[in-house]
Amino acid sequence: EPEVTQTPSHQVTQMGQEVILRCVPISNHLYFYWYRQILGQKVEFLVSFYNNEISEKSEIFDDQFSVERPDGSNFTLKIRSTKLEDSAMYFCASTGGPARKYFGPGTRLTVT
Amino acid sequence: KQEVTQIPAALSVPEGENLVLNCSFTDSAIYNLQWFRQDPGKGLTSLLLIQSSQREQTSGRLNASLDKSSGRSTLYIAASQPGDSATYLCAVYNAGNNRKLIWGLGTSLAVNP
Numbered sequence: 001e002p003e004v005t006q007t008p009s010h011q012v013t014q015m016g017q018e019v020i021l022r023c024v025p026i027s028n029h030l031y032f033y034w035y036r037q038i039l040g041q042k043v044e045f046l047v048s049f050y051n052n053e054i055s056e057k058s059e060i061f062d063d064q065f066s067v068e069r070p071d072g073s074n075f076t077l078k079i080r081s082t083k084l085e086d087s088a089m090y091f092c093a094s095t096g097g098p099a100r101k102y103f104g105p106g107t108r109l110t111v112t
Numbered sequence: 113k114q115e116v117t118q119i120p121a122a123l124s125v126p127e128g129e130n131l132v133l134n135c136s137f138t139d140s141a142i143y144n145l146q147w148f149r150q151d152p153g154k155g156l157t158s159l160l161l162i163q164s165s166q167r168e169q170t171s172g173r174l175n176a177s178l179d180k181s182s183g184r185s186t187l188y189i190a191a192s193q194p195g196d197s198a199t200y201l202c203a204v205y206n207a208g209n210n211r212k213l214i215w216g217l218g219t220s221l222a223v224n225p
Contacts, residue, residue, distance in 0.1 A: 033212070043156070043201065045212035056212065091156060100146065101205075101213060105155035 002026040004104035006092050012110045013082055021077045021107045023092030032075045033093040033101065034067065036060070043091070049075065082111045114139045118202055118216035125192055126224050133187040133219045135202030140180050147176050147187050148201040150218065156201065160187070164207070192223045 005024045013019050025032050034046040047057040049067055066078045075094075079086055092104040115138045125131055135145070147159045160169045160176040162185065168177040175188040189196060199220045203213040 035213070042217050043203070043213075043215040045214075048212060058212075089153075100144075100158060100161045103148075103156040103158070108153070 002102065004092055004094055004102050006090075006104035006107050008107060009105065010108045010110070012112065015084060015111055016081050019079050019082055019109065021079075021090050021092075021109070023075045023077070023104055024073050025075055025092065025094030026096075026102055027073070029094035029096050029102075031055075031095045032067075032069070033095075034077045035091045035093065035103075036088040037091065037106075038085075038088045046077070046090075079109075082109075084111050087111045114142075114204060114206055114214045116202060116204055116214050116216040118200075118219050120219055121217065122220040122222075124222040124224065127192060127194060129192050129223075130188070130190050131192055131221075133189070133200050133202075133221070135185040135187070135216055137183045137185075137204050137214070139206070140183050141207040142180065143205045143207050145176075145178055145185050145202065145204050146213070147174075147185075148203065150199045150201055152199075159200075189221075192221075194223050194225050196223050197221055 007022045032049040035043050037043045045058050047061045048055045064080045068076050087110050089106045089108050091106045093101040095101045117136050119134045142164050144163045146161045149157045149159050162169045162178040173190040178185045199218040201218045202216040
């Protein structure tokens with residue numbers, strides 16, 4: 001079965017530093033997403049991306065966050081200046097339409 | 113605003129029991145509902161997806177039902193095994209232009225040998 005991959009699996013960074021989380025969605029999918037899960041809390045939607053632009057973003061996705069699809073395969077989430085509260089598991093997902101979303105294994109971000 | 117609730121929050125059962133996990137949602141205008149499994153500190157594994165027009169889906173020992181009008185779904189696990197121990201998450205995909213999944217907090221299941 002096709003897979004979404006994410007790197008790194010674990011990222012430790014100091015407060016105020018920039019981080020880039022990387023994802024390779026399934027190759028023929030058109031819609032891409034980032035979700036996050038703070039420990040012990042619900043999974044939360046961050047942003048959806050289609051046709052090379054953001055189609056929807058949540059209130060969490062402020063000016064410190066950005067997404068990019070720099071080439072035909074990668075989909076990245078950048079946090080410009082990390083805060084302690086950004087510590088979470090970040091999941092990338094992709095889909096070909098309003099059907100099953102395929103999730104990556106996640107990147108655990110720890111901000112110290 | 114769509115809200116998803118899962119009951120119970122935690123469940124501990126002896127091996128071999130059949131069990132039911134519950135998920136409820138407040139807005140019945142959904143495209144589909146997915147059940148996921150999450151092992152501690154790990155990613156999200158999709159178990160079953162039920163389209164809004166369907167009543168149930170089955171995969172092995174798992175059966176998920178959907179009653180859209182009442183805003184409920186159940187995940188039935190037959191003959192539970194210790195390897196089923198994980199957190200089970202329910203998520204709904206809203207209809208309309210909103211393409212995001214709305215998640216429950218999950219049921220943490222422990223199956224004891």
